[in-house]
Amino acid sequence: MSIKIESKITAYEVAKPEDEAAKKESNVASIAPLLERDEVLVGSTYKIKTPHSEHAMYITINDVIVNQGEANEHRRPFEIFINTKNMEHFMWIVTLTRIISAIFRKGGDITFLVEELKAVFDPRGGYYKKGGKYMPSIVAEIGEVIQKHLVSIGMMEGQLQTEELIAKRIEAEEKLGKDGVANASQCDKCSAMAVVRLDNCNCCLECGDSKCG
Numbered sequence: 001m002s003i004k005i006e007s008k009i010t011a012y013e014v015a016k017p018e019d020e021a022a023k024k025e026s027n028v029a030s031i032a033p034l035l036e037r038d039e040v041l042v043g044s045t046y047k048i049k050t051p052h053s054e055h056a057m058y059i060t061i062n063d064v065i066v067n068q069g070e071a072n073e074h075r076r077p078f079e080i081f082i083n084t085k086n087m088e089h090f091m092w093i094v095t096l097t098r099i100i101s102a103i104f105r106k107g108g109d110i111t112f113l114v115e116e117l118k119a120v121f122d123p124r125g126g127y128y129k130k131g132g133k134y135m136p137s138i139v140a141e142i143g144e145v146i147q148k149h150l151v152s153i154g155m156m157e158g159q160l161q162t163e164e165l166i167a168k169r170i171e172a173e174e175k176l177g178k179d180g181v182a183n184a185s186q187c188d189k190c191s192a193m194a195v196v197r198l199d200n201c202n203c204c205l206e207c208g209d210s211k212c213g
């Protein structure tokens with residue numbers, strides 16, 4: 001920062017480090033404070049079992065209640081833990097959960113985490129979950145669990161429910177049958193196995209992405 005000095009310099013003083021620190025502190029105050037942990041947190045534990053490992057993973061997400069008792073009371077995730085007997089994944093799981101928990105505690109919008117994680121693919125290949133949904137990696141499935149949790153506490157919308165998409169889902173089932181919909185291909189945008197061919201367009205029944213021609 002530079003200041004134009006208009007009058008004659010008659011004296012000067014070297015700024016003390018304390019003054020500089022005080023200035024920095026006043027800037028920090030404008031950032032939202034970190035969330036504080038209550039003694040007891042409410043949470044949910046989700047189980048995922050992938051064909052890539054013998055043991056299941058248990059994902060626990062604990063929430064804090066913000067503005068308790070006020071009109072704008074809401075829950076937000078505060079920490080995530082992943083437990084598994086599978087030691088092969090131990091190091092990256094510890095890393096991932098610490099970083100995700102740190103982002104949760106920062107406050108602000110955290111929904112971007114879901115898209116980031118869901119976009120991770122495993123170079124060894126993904127897998128199909130029960131019910132036929134394709135998962136490009138274990139990390140993507142962890143992203144899906146976080147999404148499920150955020151939807152359940154009202155921080156995120158679930159499967160898009162626009163009128164247009166609902167109509168498309170009904171149309172797809174009528175024209176292609178249940179088998180046709182179950183054999184849908186993978187969407188470039190959201191990775192769901194939900195792309196079907198309707199009226200000369202490839203349409204994703206999950207996110208609505210559409211390519212015609």
Ligand SMILES: [Zn+2]
Nearest residue numbers: 187190204207
């Ligand atoms: Zn899609």
